[in-house]
Amino acid sequence: MDRKVDIYTTLQGDMWDGISHKVYGSDRYSMELIKANIRYANVVKFSSGIDLICPDIPSTSEILPPWRQQ
Numbered sequence: 464m465d466r467k468v469d470i471y472t473t474l475q476g477d478m479w480d481g482i483s484h485k486v487y488g489s490d491r492y493s494m495e496l497i498k499a500n501i502r503y504a505n506v507v508k509f510s511s512g513i514d515l516i517c518p519d520i521p522s523t524s525e526i527l528p529p530w531r532q533q
Contacts, residue, residue, distance in 0.1 A: 469517040473509040482509075486517050495520060 471486055479497060480490035497504050499518045 469519075471515045471517050473511055473513040473515065475509070475511040477509040478507065482515065487520055492520055 469486070471482055473482070479493040483492040483496055484490045486492075486496075495518055496515065499516045503509075503513065503515065
């Protein structure tokens with residue numbers, strides 16, 4: 464199965480948690496974004512125009528064991 468790669472282009476002042484919230488609806492995926500864009504791991508506030516890879520995040524039902532999915 465081919466994986467779709469999403470790209471987020473930063474705006475001036477973007478930070479990891481804000482990007483996570485914009486892309487995934489929650490700031491808790493900041494570490495996944497950092498891991499996918501390790502060359503920018505030391506950036507706290509972004510300048511505009513940087514393309515970041517946004518990895519697929521499994522939904523809660525995808526990470527539950529089959530007997531817990533309903």
